[in-house]
Amino acid sequence: MSVMKELVKGIWKENPVLVLMLGMCPTLAVSSSAKNALGMGIATTCVLLGSNLAISLVRKAIPSKVRIPCYIVIIAVFVTIVEMLMNAYAPAELNKTLGIYIPLIVVNCIVLGRAEAFASKNGAFASLMDGIGMGLGFTLALMALGGVREFLSGGTFFEYEVVPGWPSFLLFKFPAGAFIVLAVFLAINNHHKIRKAEREGTTYMPPELNCARCHICADKDDK
Amino acid sequence: MKDILRLCVSLGLVCLVGAGALAYVNNVTDGPRKAAAKATLTDGLKLVLPLETATIASNDEEGAPENEKVVVIDGVKLYRAFDAAGAEIAVAAEAEGKGFGGMVKTLTGIDKDGRIIHVIVTSHSETPGLGTQATDRKEKKSIWGGGKALAEGELPPNPYLDGKYNGKEARPFTAIDGVSGATYSSTAVHNAVNKACRAYGKYKKN
Numbered sequence: 001m002s003v004m005k006e007l008v009k010g011i012w013k014e015n016p017v018l019v020l021m022l023g024m025c026p027t028l029a030v031s032s033s034a035k036n037a038l039g040m041g042i043a044t045t046c047v048l049l050g051s052n053l054a055i056s057l058v059r060k061a062i063p064s065k066v067r068i069p070c071y072i073v074i075i076a077v078f079v080t081i082v083e084m085l086m087n088a089y090a091p092a093e094l095n096k097t098l099g100i101y102i103p104l105i106v107v108n109c110i111v112l113g114r115a116e117a118f119a120s121k122n123g124a125f126a127s128l129m130d131g132i133g134m135g136l137g138f139t140l141a142l143m144a145l146g147g148v149r150e151f152l153s154g155g156t157f158f159e160y161e162v163v164p165g166w167p168s169f170l171l172f173k174f175p176a177g178a179f180i181v182l183a184v185f186l187a188i189n190n191h192h193k194i195r196k197a198e199r200e201g202t203t204y205m206p207p208e209l210n211c212a213r214c215h216i217c218a219d220k221d222d223k
Numbered sequence: 224m225k226d227i228l229r230l231c232v233s234l235g236l237v238c239l240v241g242a243g244a245l246a247y248v249n250n251v252t253d254g255p256r257k258a259a260a261k262a263t264l265t266d267g268l269k270l271v272l273p274l275e276t277a278t279i280a281s282n283d284e285e286g287a288p289e290n291e292k293v294v295v296i297d298g299v300k301l302y303r304a305f306d307a308a309g310a311e312i313a314v315a316a317e318a319e320g321k322g323f324g325g326m327v328k329t330l331t332g333i334d335k336d337g338r339i340i341h342v343i344v345t346s347h348s349e350t351p352g353l354g355t356q357a358t359d360r361k362e363k364k365s366i367w368g369g370g371k372a373l374a375e376g377e378l379p380p381n382p383y384l385d386g387k388y389n390g391k392e393a394r395p396f397t398a399i400d401g402v403s404g405a406t407y408s409s410t411a412v413h414n415a416v417n418k419a420c421r422a423y424g425k426y427k428k429n
Contacts, residue, residue, distance in 0.1 A: 032352030039351065058237075066234045073234075077241035081248045088255035092263055100355070103324060103348050161365035173352075174404050 006126050010133030016110050017141035017182075018189050023110040027142060028178040030104065034158050037146030041139025043101040044108060047082060048138075049131040051075045051111050055119040056127035071115045079106045110138060141185075148181050149173070263345055264317070264330075268302055270378060271315050271332030271341045276304040279315075299422035313340065314426070316419035322411035324348035327358060329415040333393045333423055341378055342388045342416055347408070354408035357383050357401070383409060393420045 016022045023044075030040040054074055062070045083102045086095050105111065114134055119127040150156055153173040155166020171177045190204075197204035268279055280303040282291040290309075294301040300317040313334045319326045325348040332340035344358040360379040373379065383402050395417040401409035 029353060030351050036351040061233070062237070063230055063233055066230045069234055070237045073237050073241050077245055080245060084248050084252045084256065087259060088252035092259065092266070095259070100348060100351050104350070157366075159361060159364055161363070161367070164365065164367065170403075175353075 003126065003129050006129040007133040010130065010135070010137040011140065012137070014134075015137040015141055016113075016134050017138060017145075018185060020113070022113045023108055023138060026104050026108060027145065027182065028175045030101070031142050031145040031149055031178055031181075032153070032173050033150040033156075034143055034146040037142035038139065039098050040101045040104065041135070041142050043098050044105055044110065044138055045132070045135025047075070047079055047105050047108075048111055048114060048135045049128060050078050050082070052114055052119040052127040052131035053124055054078065055115045056122060056124045059120045067120060068112075068116070071112060071120075075111055075115065076106055110134060145178065145181055145185065149177055152181075153177065260346075267330045267343055267345045268304075268315050270343055271330050272302075272304045272313050273332075273334065273340065274375065275306045275312060277307040278305045279303070280305070294426060296422040296425050297418070299418055301422060301426055311335065314423060316423055317345075318415040318418040318422070320411035320414035320418070322347060322349050323354050323407035324350065327408065327411035327415060329412060329419065331388075331393070331416050331419040331423075333419075337393050337423070337427070339388045339391050339393050339416075342384045342412070343378070344384075344412065347411075349405070349408045349411075354405045357381075357405040357409040357412055360384070384412070388416065393423050395420050 010016065014020055017024075017027050026040055026044075031037050051071075051074060055071055058070075058074070079102060083099070086099055086102065090098075114130060118130045122130070147157060149172045150158075151162065153169050153171075155161065155163040172181070194204045265281070268281065269276075272279065278291075280291050281293060282288075283293045283295075283300070290305070294303065298318075302315040302317070303311050304313040304315065306312045313332060316331045316333065317328065318331070319328045321327070327347040327349065328345045329342055330345055331342050334340050343360070347354070347358050349355055349358055358381075360381040362373070362379040387396070387400065396413065399410055399413050401413075
């Protein structure tokens with residue numbers, strides 16, 4: 001039951017892009033088309049899986065004062081190894097399509113964010129589930145953004161023409177268009193949540209502002 | 224004091240293990256990576272050289288026969304293409320320029336009249352969707368069908384690369400008319416092709 005919860009929460013309730021607001025840089029840069037969004041999503045999910053697993057396994061051996069540098073080293077090593085393996089063994093076509101997203105992942109804050117917020121406090125299996133869920137949520141959010149932007153900018157979807165003769169609308173191809181589309185998504189999401197809370201007679205509280213999820217006070221006494 | 228020592232040791236250990244893993248993987252994948260790069264190059268050469276090409280001088284080992292050897296001028300590799308009769312019909316020049324995310328490697332095919340056939344980018348790490356506008360070629364496809372298949376020797380279009388280079392004389396280009404949103408990437412391609420053209424000019428003079 002709780003395993004399913006870890007898996008599903010990343011997709012909607014704690015979606016990294018739409019709720020946690022993590023990984024904004026790749027979100028804005030790479031969501032110009034559905035294909036790019038899918039590629040970035042798959043690559044990130046793979047790295048997230050590996051890094052979550054690795055960090056949850058070594059979490060007890062690392063002193064909390066140096067945990068962040070240790071996580072960065074682990075993630076960077078992992079990404080570099082994936083890149084070298086892909087260069088060497090992946091089919092040329094796959095390497096060409098996915099390989100360009102790999103350098104963007106090393107500093108992706110979703111990976112570091114999940115390491116710090118989840119994998120460092122939970123077991124290997126739960127962390128794996130969290131990685132899959134967060135990766136899926138990131139991929140889906142990115143693809144929704146990418147699909148809308150690609151359609152608005154050129155009338156295409158996955159590089160296939162959908163509406164012949166759609167005027168080229170460059171704004172949506174550039175990061176400015178990403179800000180606009182993302183803002184609309186966030187507004188819809190928040191509106192939905194506020195309405196739901198009103199119906200239930202409570203006040204909407206964003207999850208990141210909730211004391212139950214924040215460990216800053218509890219972590220003050222270092223190990 | 225004791226605490227600091229403990230922190231240093233644990234971070235050092237993580238780094239050490241990481242470095243060891245990287246060194247090992249680097250060592251193991253070195254051969255396959257070079258082979259993969261070579262395969263990419265061979266595919267790229269086929270794309271930028273004319274269809275009549277029978278053999279390509281792409282041997283970069285020491286002591287290779289003169290007519291199989293890669294000519295290297297100012298760091299630019301020139302791959303000569305010969306037709307079935309053994310006459311040189313074209314040259315493909317491999318050069319690189321610095322882009323936004325690293326080096327952008329280009330292959331420029333130049334025919335025997337000194338005109339550019341095609342420019343392709345063989346490897347880069349530019350931002351997908353932005354920088355790649357200046358580097359990647361993609362086919363036009365429609366869900367309504369009607370897209371025509373590419374003829375032999377025809378490449379998927381890239382308006383920037385095709386418009387700027389196809390059929391132009393292989394001399395260094397002056398104006399940088401970049402792609403908006405991909406200024407660094409188009410400058411990288413521009414610099415790389417100019418290097419290739421300069422090397423080609425020197426090669427022709429000799």
